[in-house]
Amino acid sequence: MSTSTNGKYRVLGTRPRRHDGTDKVTGKAVYSNDVQLPGLLAGFVLRSPHAHARIISIDTSEAEATAGVHAVVTGKDFPNVANKIADLGEGSINLSNLSDNVMAKTKVLYKGHPVAAVAAVDVHVAEEAAGKIKVEYEKLDSVTWVLDAMKDDAPLLHEDVFTDHMGEKDETPSNTPTHLHFEKGNIEEGFAQADVVIEREFRTATVHQGYIEPHSSTADWNENGRLHVWTSTQGAFTARQQTAEILQIPISKVVVTPCEIGGGFGGKIAVYGEPVAAILSKLSGRPVKIQMTRAEVFESTGPTPGSFMRVKMGATSDGTLVAGEAWLAYDAGAYPGGMIGPGCMCVFSCYDIEHAVVDGYDVCLNKPHTKAYRAPGATQVAFAAEQVVDEIAEQLGICKLKIRQLNAASEGTRRVDGPVYPPVGFVECLAAAEASDHWNTPLEGENVGRGIAAGFWFGCGLKSAVSLMVNHDGTVNLTEGSPDIGGTRTSIAMQLAEVLGIEAADVVPRVADTDSVGYTDVTGGSRVTFATGLAAYEAGIDLQTQMKKRAAGLWECAEDDISIDQGTFSAGEKKAGFKELAQELFKEGEPLVARASVAPDCATNSFGLHLVDLKVDPETGKATILRYTAIQDAGKAIHPSYVEGQMQGGAVQGIGWALNEEYFYGDDDTMDNASFLDYRIPTMLDVPMIDTIIVEVANPDHPYGVRGVGETPIVPPPGAIANAMAVAAGTRIYELPMSPPKVWKAMTDNS
Amino acid sequence: MPTVFIPAQLRSLTNGASQVELQAETVRQIIEQLEQRFPGIAQRLCDGDQLAPTLQIAVDSSMGSRSMRTVVKDAREVHFLPVVGGG
Numbered sequence: 001m002s003t004s005t006n007g008k009y010r011v012l013g014t015r016p017r018r019h020d021g022t023d024k025v026t027g028k029a030v031y032s033n034d035v036q037l038p039g040l041l042a043g044f045v046l047r048s049p050h051a052h053a054r055i056i057s058i059d060t061s062e063a064e065a066t067a068g069v070h071a072v073v074t075g076k077d078f079p080n081v082a083n084k085i086a087d088l089g090e091g092s093i094n095l096s097n098l099s100d101n102v103m104a105k106t107k108v109l110y111k112g113h114p115v116a117a118v119a120a121v122d123v124h125v126a127e128e129a130a131g132k133i134k135v136e137y138e139k140l141d142s143v144t145w146v147l148d149a150m151k152d153d154a155p156l157l158h159e160d161v162f163t164d165h166m167g168e169k170d171e172t173p174s175n176t177p178t179h180l181h182f183e184k185g186n187i188e189e190g191f192a193q194a195d196v197v198i199e200r201e202f203r204t205a206t207v208h209q210g211y212i213e214p215h216s217s218t219a220d221w222n223e224n225g226r227l228h229v230w231t232s233t234q235g236a237f238t239a240r241q242q243t244a245e246i247l248q249i250p251i252s253k254v255v256v257t258p259c260e261i262g263g264g265f266g267g268k269i270a271v272y273g274e275p276v277a278a279i280l281s282k283l284s285g286r287p288v289k290i291q292m293t294r295a296e297v298f299e300s301t302g303p304t305p306g307s308f309m310r311v312k313m314g315a316t317s318d319g320t321l322v323a324g325e326a327w328l329a330y331d332a333g334a335y336p337g338g339m340i341g342p343g344c345m346c347v348f349s350c351y352d353i354e355h356a357v358v359d360g361y362d363v364c365l366n367k368p369h370t371k372a373y374r375a376p377g378a379t380q381v382a383f384a385a386e387q388v389v390d391e392i393a394e395q396l397g398i399c400k401l402k403i404r405q406l407n408a409a410s411e412g413t414r415r416v417d418g419p420v421y422p423p424v425g426f427v428e429c430l431a432a433a434e435a436s437d438h439w440n441t442p443l444e445g446e447n448v449g450r451g452i453a454a455g456f457w458f459g460c461g462l463k464s465a466v467s468l469m470v471n472h473d474g475t476v477n478l479t480e481g482s483p484d485i486g487g488t489r490t491s492i493a494m495q496l497a498e499v500l501g502i503e504a505a506d507v508v509p510r511v512a513d514t515d516s517v518g519y520t521d522v523t524g525g526s527r528v529t530f531a532t533g534l535a536a537y538e539a540g541i542d543l544q545t546q547m548k549k550r551a552a553g554l555w556e557c558a559e560d561d562i563s564i565d566q567g568t569f570s571a572g573e574k575k576a577g578f579k580e581l582a583q584e585l586f587k588e589g590e591p592l593v594a595r596a597s598v599a600p601d602c603a604t605n606s607f608g609l610h611l612v613d614l615k616v617d618p619e620t621g622k623a624t625i626l627r628y629t630a631i632q633d634a635g636k637a638i639h640p641s642y643v644e645g646q647m648q649g650g651a652v653q654g655i656g657w658a659l660n661e662e663y664f665y666g667d668d669d670t671m672d673n674a675s676f677l678d679y680r681i682p683t684m685l686d687v688p689m690i691d692t693i694i695v696e697v698a699n700p701d702h703p704y705g706v707r708g709v710g711e712t713p714i715v716p717p718p719g720a721i722a723n724a725m726a727v728a729a730g731t732r733i734y735e736l737p738m739s740p741p742k743v744w745k746a747m748t749d750n751s
Numbered sequence: 752m753p754t755v756f757i758p759a760q761l762r763s764l765t766n767g768a769s770q771v772e773l774q775a776e777t778v779r780q781i782i783e784q785l786e787q788r789f790p791g792i793a794q795r796l797c798d799g800d801q802l803a804p805t806l807q808i809a810v811d812s813s814m815g816s817r818s819m820r821t822v823v824k825d826a827r828e829v830h831f832l833p834v835v836g837g838g
Contacts, residue, residue: 085798085804087804087817091834091835091836092804092805092834164805165760166758166760166761166795167760167761167794167795167796167803168760168795178805180760180833181759181760182758182759183759183769209838264838265838266836266837266838267838269836304838339836341805341832341833341834341835342833342835342836344833345832345833345835371838372836372837372838373838374838375837375838376836376837376838417830417832417833418756418809418828418830418832419809419811419812419814419828419830419832420811420812420828421812422811422812457837458814458835458837459837460814460815460835460837461815462815522837524836524837524838525835525836525837525838526837527837600815601810601813601814601815601816601821602812602813602814602815603812603813603814603815701813708837711837711838
């Protein structure tokens with residue numbers, strides 16, 4: 001279902017078959033673990049069993065002497081990387097920390113931190129040899145909860161980290177690398193105006209992106225000094241840059257081939273095994289593959305932050321939100337640089353609140369370095385703020401949808417971090433909710449509840465490049481640099497087809513390696529259909545301009561006499577569609593090629609609203625999702641099935657985050673549930689069909705009005721489910737996950 | 752003439768002023784003029800002659816640029832914000 005304010009298009013908004021579909025459903029698509037090369041060795045990474053320890057010594061002699069072993073590496077084999085900050089396009093990173101995370105040098109900061117690696121004839125020999133490596137540790141005290149890590153007497157992870165207050169640093173080291181502070185209006189004045197004030201504290205657990213395909217990287221360091229990496233990554237160019245920086249070799253010496261990718265969600269932007277496999281390859285003279293197990297994925301790759309949040313909001317008796325205050329502490333894991341910035345910027349982003357203050361803290365502790373997970377940092381704050389909004393509505397006796405409509409952010413609303421919104425579609429999402437069958441169908445029964453919650457994500461532009469080659473028959477090969485995670489080959493091809501007046505099937509999209517296409521930033525930030533699609537649009541215009549000029553020669557008329565309407569070229573009596581003209585021009589002269597590169601500096605600003613009905617079993621505390629509707633402004637849904645897929649996927653991941661998922665840590669601060677048996681993500685048996693309503697309020701920064709859609713859908717679910725749970729269970733739960741034991745206890749205590 | 756919003760954490764350098772109007776064509780000129788009026792503010796916003804790696808610029812509603820050459824002469828507002836990565 002969709003509600004549109006956009007014009008009608010010939011290709012956009014239709015549902016053609018995806019270009020990579022057949023290869024994927026027949027098993028022919030090449031994923032990173034499918035890569036096979038002559039002489040390929042298997043790598044195995046030895047990881048820290050401790051949450052925090054100093055490395056005293058590493059003895060690899062016995063491992064090196066093992067039959068079948070070709071190379072062994074430790075931190076000493078990695079070049080010294082300066083304490084330099086590298087701009088990776090979508091955020092910056094400290095290269096020294098990145099290198100340390102790939103292979104520990106002096107300290108291990110979490111269980112699973114790599115300390116050595118072996119390349120051998122097969123993974124069993126490599127694992128056996130790794131077991132012979134003797135690592136002497138000095139165990140250190142550890143900490144895994146943000147509030148504990150912020151205490152003055154907390155175990156210190158980094159002696160060179162001092163709290164930064166936007167360029168001003170504290171004088172004593174701490175586990176808090178960053179403090180952010182935002183203000184809007186006058187917070188005292190705001191709360192003085194309020195007739196009702198609600199303040200609550202919230203806790204959320206560390207959760208993992210849970211992509212089905214584990215990380216796998218193959219490296220082949222040739223004798224000519226060129227390194228070829230095949231890997232599962234959201235960004236081949238950023239993987240190239242990180243690998244080159246860690247190895248201290250020129251970027252031009254590295255080529256990265258992005259294989260098909262079985263999910264990423266923000267967790268496959270940083271490199272892990274790539275530089276390790278590269279050094280093993282250099283030492284052995286053979287290609288080396290490192291394939292992670294699921295336990296390694298959980299224990300060693302970026303989960304997303306656990307958090308502590310205190311949120312206070314005030315409203316006047318008519319429901320107008322007049323003040324908002326938030327204090328947020330997000331765990332960054334082992335190294336500085338978590339998701340606190342967007343957390344601060346998103347906590348009140350759905351509402352027009354005149355007075356607001358937000359403080360945010362990035363906190364290091366003994367977990368893997370946290371990474372983005374779809375709308376990084378926004379889901380946690382929505383879980384908090386959306387519950388406070390609900391409680392205000394309850395106290396004032398106002399409909400929970402009405403209070404959101406009354407305060408909804410719209411064009412011109414200023415966020416707490418400063419900027420005002422351009423045209424956005426939150427009001428339209430709320431209207432779609434009000435008109436929906438779900439909202440208008442009464443929910444009846446015992447221990448059932450309905451909840452709603454809103455969500456926002458920025459969406460970004462960054463850099464994208466594409467090139468086009470026109471074939472003899474007028475079909476077009478489209479080369480792009482965006483790894484295809486959610487059907488973007490097709491959504492980009494469709495935008496080109498729309499420009500050129502051909503069918504999506506007439507475009508042959510290919511995701512190329514870093515030697516074969518212009519620089520392209522990551523598939524992340526909800527940017528690919530927007531920005532790489534924009535590049536395809538621009539390349540199509542370039543192609544049409546060239547063809548128009550050559551058609552003038554072909555038709556013996558002035559270039560200005562030729563018009564183009566929906567891809568058809570015409571001048572007086574002369575008329576030709578794209579394919580027909582392309583065939584004629586090929587006979588007449590040089591082949592047609594075109595290219596475009598773009599770097600739009602803009603956010604695409606996508607809002608969503610989710611409705612959920614659930615039933616809770618008072619005997620066990622288990623919640624069952626009865627009905628779920630996700631509503632979102634897509635700007636223009638290029639391929640509605642893929643937009644719906646993003647909305648459904650985000651909702652299901654959010655349901656898992658809300659009800660089940662968490663890292664359990666034992667007394668020794670090491671993870672106890674590093675498998676999908678014990679870390680419970682939802683399966684198709686756990687959720688109903690997720691209904692979707694696509695709202696289309698055009699984004700003025702894109703020729704077709706596209707907004708990014710991939711991240712917003714994970715923001716509302718925990719808040720919506722918490723609000724439904726409050727009704728169903730008769731008591732509110734302020735901690736994620738709302739797992740059965742917690743719900744049962746809350747219900748029991750309440751009764 | 753854009754209005755430059757002073758980040759809350761830097762307002763101790765601007766005597767509490769939360770925004771100033773500047774005659775500037777680029778972000779570099781904004782920072783130079785801010786430094787003239789509020790000494791010490793440039794080193795809080797920059798790393799050498801580049802924008803601090805943790806920051807991005809918002810010009811009106813457009814976010815994402817990190818270039819000191821970002822054109823602002825026709826902008827109504829300029830903001831300095833934390834960098835936002837996506838997933």
